[in-house]
Amino acid sequence: NAGVTQTPKFRILKIGQSMTLQCTQDMNHNYMYWYRQDPGMGLKLIYYSVGAGITDKGEVPNGYNVSRSTTEDFPLRLELAAPSQTSVYFCASTSRDRGNEQFFGPGTRLTVL
Amino acid sequence: KNEVEQSPQNLTAQEGEFITINCSYSVGISALHWLQQHPGGGIVSLFMLSSGKKKHGRLIATINIQEKHSSLHITASHPRDSAVYICAVSLKETSGSRLTFGEGTQLTVNP
Numbered sequence: 001n002a003g004v005t006q007t008p009k010f011r012i013l014k015i016g017q018s019m020t021l022q023c024t025q026d027m028n029h030n031y032m033y034w035y036r037q038d039p040g041m042g043l044k045l046i047y048y049s050v051g052a053g054i055t056d057k058g059e060v061p062n063g064y065n066v067s068r069s070t071t072e073d074f075p076l077r078l079e080l081a082a083p084s085q086t087s088v089y090f091c092a093s094t095s096r097d098r099g100n101e102q103f104f105g106p107g108t109r110l111t112v113l
Numbered sequence: 114k115n116e117v118e119q120s121p122q123n124l125t126a127q128e129g130e131f132i133t134i135n136c137s138y139s140v141g142i143s144a145l146h147w148l149q150q151h152p153g154g155g156i157v158s159l160f161m162l163s164s165g166k167k168k169h170g171r172l173i174a175t176i177n178i179q180e181k182h183s184s185l186h187i188t189a190s191h192p193r194d195s196a197v198y199i200c201a202v203s204l205k206e207t208s209g210s211r212l213t214f215g216e217g218t219q220l221t222v223n224p
Contacts, residue, residue: 031209042117042199042214050209058211090156100144100203100210104156 001026006091006105013081013112021076021108023091031094032074033058033102034066036087043090049074081112116140119200119215126222132187134218136200139181143203146212147174147185150197159185159198190222 007022025032030051035043045058049068063085065077074093078085091105118137126132136145147159160167160174162183167174171190176183187194197219201212 033209033211040216042115042216043201043212044214045211048209048211056209088154092156094210096210101158101161102146102210102212103158107154107156109154 003027004091004093004103004105006089006108008108009106010109011111013078013110015081015083015112017081018077018079019081019110021078021089021091021110023074023076023105024072025074025091025093025103026072027093027095027103028071029093029095029103030071031100032068033092034064034074034076035090035092036060037090037107038087046076046089078110083112086110086112115215116204116213117200117202117215119198119218121218122216123219124221126190126220128191128222128224130190130222132190132194132220132222134185134198134200134220136183136185136215137181138183138200138202140202141205142181143205145176145183146201146203147183148199148201150199150217152196156199187220192222192224195221 004025033048034046044060047066049055089108092102094102120135144163146161150156171188173186197217199217200215
């Protein structure tokens, strides 16, 4: 199993541009999450999903959108990028039969200039 | 005030020392997680516990539900243990097994 994969690893955006961060897991997990990590701060939940077709907001959803059309994929869309969205983004997944232990992707480092 | 507080924020130790990182939380939880973030950025789950104690190699995690406190211990520390250690909790009565994270403890072990 590849686990949780994220693309791209790094990206620089200009203010106002849009992009999609990709996240895929091959463990058949029903729960998936997007977090952002700012320097010196704890991980913050952006959006999460409890299954295909179901998504919900986390603590810091403004400026982002998600979709979950399949169990495997959970893309995060940034519309109109702003410097405040400069961060490292992590995708994670879990399922109840794993005791809800979360498995993390390698992260995407995004800079908005 | 954060729901999850870790101490210390930074910790420097000499190789071989016994290390303790503390985590306190202020809400009802269903489980507490300890995670390790490597210098390269990757995050791995070390422990998930809801009571008592767990051990894996040189790492030991304990939790006291009544005191709302957990500790992560590293015995015979080694420079490869240098990383950020993150405490996170699954809150009771939240959907989707969401986690609330502490800010992390940066551990540096010198040879």
